[in-house]
Amino acid sequence: MDRTDAGALVQAAADGDAAAWKALVEGLSPLVWSVVRAHRLSDADAHxxxxxxxxxxxxxxxxxxxxxxxxxxxxxTTRHECLKxxxxxxxLTLTDDPRLLDRASEDGTPEQSLLDSEEAAAQSERVRRLWQEFEELGERCRQLLRVLMATPPPSYHDVSAALGIAVGxxxxLRQRCLRRLRARLEARGAM
Structure with missing residues (x-):
């Protein structure tokens, strides 16, 4: 196809002439295929x-x-696409080495990452609900449970002295407070 013919066909095809487009494809397809073949692509990549x-x-x-x-x-354009x-x-590195194929990714699978993030979100929500219900307990329960959660845990004598509660x-009291907290969580469907 010479330049004059190609120029006229491009103008006509740009104006919506389907016959001109078909003539361009038929006339220039051998050129496109020759560039593709020169790059020795697989059949799928070539197409x-x-x-x-x-x-x-x-x-x-x-x-x-x-x-x-x-x-x-x-x-x-064809040459640029071939190079891409x-x-x-x-x-990509093709291999048939079973040690490489069976190796687990350090990051895990995308599915496992999704499951891990969903579990982390659910755990975060459970903790948020727990503290929300904890704040709704009475002042005495909150004080006692906070003191008993300390690390390292204080002795009952220290707790008794700090909060003014008999050691016995x-x-x-701790059991009653935890039962109330559990009941509140169960009532809200958080457990």
């Missing part, structure tokens, strides 16, 4: 590049500055 080159050509059809050089534009495919294939009452 993908062929389609992509024509797609890009159709996208830019009305903006091609020199319609007579449509063949050069198409060859250049080759570069992306170089990032600390255990039963």
């Amino acid at each position: 993908e590049v062929y389609q992509t080159a024509w797609f890009r050509f159709a996208q830019h059809l009305g903006r091609i500055r020199e319609p007579g050089k449509a063949g050069a534009w198409l060859a250049s 495919v080759i570069r992306s294939a170089q990032r 009452s600390i255990g039963p």
Whole structure:
């Protein structure tokens, strides 16, 4: 296809002439295929590049500055698409080594990452509800449970001195407070 014919067909195709588009594809397809074959792509990649080159050509059809050089534009675009495919294939390393294929990813699978993040969100919500219900307990229960949660745990004598509670009452009071907290959580469906 000479430049004059190509230029006229590009103008007509840009104006919506389907016959001109068909003539361009028929006339320039051998050029596109020759560029693709020169890059020795697999059949699947070759067909993908062929389609992509024509797609890009159709996208830019009305903006091609020199319609007579449509063949050069198409060859250049095809070459760029071939190089993209080759570069992306170089990032992959094909292997049949079972030690590499069976190796678990340090990051885990995407599915496991999703499950882990959902579990972390659910755990965070449980903790938030627990503290919300804890704050609704009476002042005496909150004080006692806070003191008993200290690290290292204080002796009952220290708790008795700090809160003014008889040593023998600390255990039963602790149990009542925890039962109330559990009942509140169960009533809200948090357990």
